Amino acid sequence: MSVATIIDGKAVAARVRGEVAAGVSALVAETGAPPGLATVLVGEDPASAIYIANKQKASAEVGIEGRDHRLAADVSQDEVAELLGSLNEDPAVSGILLQLPVPAHLDGDALTALIDPGKDVDGLTPLSAGALAQGRPGLRPCTPSGVIELLDAYDVSLEGAEAVVVGRSLLVGRPLVFLLLERNATVTVCHSRTRELPAVCARADVLVAAVGSPRLLGADAVRPGAAVIDVGINRLEDGLVGDVDFEAASQRAGLITPVPGGVGPMTIACLLRNTLQAARAAHAAARVPGIGS
Numbered sequence: 001m002s003v004a005t006i007i008d009g010k011a012v013a014a015r016v017r018g019e020v021a022a023g024v025s026a027l028v029a030e031t032g033a034p035p036g037l038a039t040v041l042v043g044e045d046p047a048s049a050i051y052i053a054n055k056q057k058a059s060a061e062v063g064i065e066g067r068d069h070r071l072a073a074d075v076s077q078d079e080v081a082e083l084l085g086s087l088n089e090d091p092a093v094s095g096i097l098l099q100l101p102v103p104a105h106l107d108g109d110a111l112t113a114l115i116d117p118g119k120d121v122d123g124l125t126p127l128s129a130g131a132l133a134q135g136r137p138g139l140r141p142c143t144p145s146g147v148i149e150l151l152d153a154y155d156v157s158l159e160g161a162e163a164v165v166v167g168r169s170l171l172v173g174r175p176l177v178f179l180l181l182e183r184n185a186t187v188t189v190c191h192s193r194t195r196e197l198p199a200v201c202a203r204a205d206v207l208v209a210a211v212g213s214p215r216l217l218g219a220d221a222v223r224p225g226a227a228v229i230d231v232g233i234n235r236l237e238d239g240l241v242g243d244v245d246f247e248a249a250s251q252r253a254g255l256i257t258p259v260p261g262g263v264g265p266m267t268i269a270c271l272l273r274n275t276l277q278a279a280r281a282a283h284a285a286a287r288v289p290g291i292g293s
């Protein structure tokens, strides 16, 4: 039985980060100003604090100027909204990231919606989501973009391919559906009410799992030779595992991502790329009379 090629997400992410670093240097040479990424963290959730620290560190490494805003856990909705408003107005800020989830007394969706779509480097505002759904230009969500980048890096043809996405969240599954459609894949979306999940998955040339259920998908969900992308991150006593049973699935797949080291590194790389894209667009708009400031 064949054993799958393991997709090296760290290597692909390093290549993307290198491209962003080169793009940042070129932009600085042209404009004199680096892109700026403002992160907003409300409260002291340790996992969120680690995510923010990683994003700030990765930004600094490619020459993006970081602004690390920390707000107390009991901050009001209005105070967060005020900060987001001032970041929207600040020309030194190219991208704004509100780390989710926010504490329960705040409305994370309403706060996210306040972010200027031109600075929405997470691609999660309703305007960015609408632009993606309608096939119009805009900033795309980072994790789904990372999935597409991995497939491209390994020359997986999406044109006409059967793609099955398990999970329909606003963060991952749903935007990924539109990115795959944009590439002319034939897309099936599965979720918690899907019947015969393994049989539906086994139709896929490209199978993406974004569920949050450890080793949900086994060998019977994998078509021989398929490309399997595992977005899931599940913490078990013996470490991190994905939504795919890696040992079993890698005996049938043609390509497969490990967890960790697959999709995870791509998310931050795509965030950096989005920040550069936002900075370039802001600079271009500022040069056209009547557009931007």
Ligand code: NDP
Binding pocket: 143, 166, 167, 168, 169, 170, 171, 172, 173, 190, 191, 192, 193, 194, 197, 210, 211, 212, 213, 216, 231, 232, 233, 234, 263, 264, 265, 267
């Ligand atoms: P959500 O909980 O928001 O969504 C999970 C989706 O999975 C839902 O659509 C749900 O269906 C579906 N689902 C749940 N149980 C089943 C089941 N038994 N069979 C089929 N579908 C099911 O999760 P996210 O999309 O935010 O995240 C998914 C996973 O990806 C998590 O493990 C998360 O940690 C990871 N993640 C990894 C990232 C990375 O950088 N690698 C970034 C973001 C997320 P329904 O809609 O019917 O409830």
